[in-house]
Every structure is written in C-alpha cells, then in structure tokens.
Amino acid sequence: MFKVFVGDKPIILTTKVEQETSFKNYLLETVNIRKVIKELNNSNLESVRLIHKNPDKLLKKFLKKLPNVIAGGGKVFNENKEILFIYRNDKWDLPKGKIEGRETIETTAIREVTEETGVAGLEIVKPLETTYHIFKRNGRYKIKITYWFEMKTSFNGNLYAQEEEGITKVEWLDSGRIQSALENSYANIRALI
Incomplete structure (x- = not known):
C-alpha cells in the first residue's frame, strides 16, 4: 500500500477492494487521475x-499517470535534538528541493537543506520514508517524489531563509514547538515526524 497526497487527502494505492464509506474505489488501470484530484479537492471525500x-506494479503504474518531479530533503537534528523547520506558503515544512543534473539524491538533499536554511556541516544518518504528493504548477498536475534523509549537524551559526523560494522563516524547533507546528503542516511531514 502507498499513499499519495492531494493536499491532506490521500490517494491510497492498494490491492484490496473495500466497502465505500468516506472514500471511493477506482481501478488504477482505467482511472482518470485529473477527475480524481478534482473530486478530492471539491468534495467531502476523505480519500480515494x-x-x-x-x-508490485501499484506504484509504477500510478507514477506513469502524471509527470514526476524528483526531490531530496532532510529531517535535520542539531546537538540539542531540535529539528530544523522552514515556513513557506503559510505552512511549516521540512527543507527539500528538486534534483539537479546528474547529482545523487543524497547530494540533492544536502544541497537543498543548505540552500534553503543556511545550515552547513550536514551528515546523513539514514534514509527515511519516501513521500509522494500531487501539486499543480502552471496549470499542470505533477507528482513530487521526495526522498527524505535523517541528518545531523553541529552547526550553530545564523539561519538563512531562502526568500526567493518563498521561505519566510527557518527555525530549530524542540518537541513542544514541533507539535504545534505540525498542526499547521502537511500530512507527508506529519508522517515523517
């Protein structure tokens, strides 16, 4: 089973047909994905x-439905066990961005975290769950596939919000502040934290 988010509502890729209650079932082979996205956005359905x-073919067949954007990002811990968050589009998020050229996804994740936050000295600890969400850019839907990594750093310099990417704040949040930030975040981010 995989979840692909449209806003905070999931499209669930599964092999099981279940009785419809607050969701609808569609066959992956024949579904009109744009119609499903509109239905999720404009109805009280909780999921599709x-x-x-x-x-073994669920994800592969789904990813062929829309153009894919590959991204890397980080759940970064400092020495105080705080997590690095960015504030963009009026939501708390984790730093991430698109792959460039032939760089590895690990290089992408480290580069994007540094560019968006100013944090240096990043070290990847381990890979985390890959997330999927659908977004609309220039009138076209795309699927963003984000490869996440847990990272650590001893960086204690100034944080820098990459304003040209729409980031207005960068902050280290402790466990208490993380909980309130997650109330104004994305379903993918809540799942990672």
Whole structure:
C-alpha cells in the first residue's frame, strides 16, 4: 500500500477492494487521475483508493499517470535534538528541493537543506520514508517524489531563509514547538515526524 497526497487527502494505492464509506474505489488501470484530484479537492471525500491486483506494479503504474518531479530533503537534528523547520506558503515544512543534473539524491538533499536554511556541516544518518504528493504548477498536475534523509549537524551559526523560494522563516524547533507546528503542516511531514 502507498499513499499519495492531494493536499491532506490521500490517494491510497492498494490491492484490496473495500466497502465505500468516506472514500471511493477506482481501478488504477482505467482511472482518470485529473477527475480524481478534482473530486478530492471539491468534495467531502476523505480519500480515494486506486485498486490493482499486482502489489508490485501499484506504484509504477500510478507514477506513469502524471509527470514526476524528483526531490531530496532532510529531517535535520542539531546537538540539542531540535529539528530544523522552514515556513513557506503559510505552512511549516521540512527543507527539500528538486534534483539537479546528474547529482545523487543524497547530494540533492544536502544541497537543498543548505540552500534553503543556511545550515552547513550536514551528515546523513539514514534514509527515511519516501513521500509522494500531487501539486499543480502552471496549470499542470505533477507528482513530487521526495526522498527524505535523517541528518545531523553541529552547526550553530545564523539561519538563512531562502526568500526567493518563498521561505519566510527557518527555525530549530524542540518537541513542544514541533507539535504545534505540525498542526499547521502537511500530512507527508506529519508522517515523517
């Protein structure tokens, strides 16, 4: 099973057909994905389930439905066990961005965290869950596939918000502040934290 978010509502890729209650079932092979996105955005449906009999083909077949954007990002801890957050588009988020050229996804994640926040000395600890969400740019829907990494740093310099990317704040948040930030965040980010 995979979840692909449209805003905070998931499209669930699954092999199981379940009785529809607050969601609708569609066959992955024949679904009109743009219609599903509109339906999620403009109704009280909580989710949509796309069904395919082969669990190994669920994600691959879904990703062919829309153009893909590959990104890397970081859940960064400092020496005080605080997590690095950015504030963009009136939401708390984790730093991430698109892959450039032939760089590895790990290089992308470190570069993007540094560019968006000013934090240096980043070290990848381990890979985290990959997230998927659908967004609209220039009138076209795309799927962003974000490869996340847990990172650590001993950086204690000034934080820098990359304003040209729409970031207005960069902050280290402790566990108490993280909980309130997550109330104004994205479903993908809540799942990572």
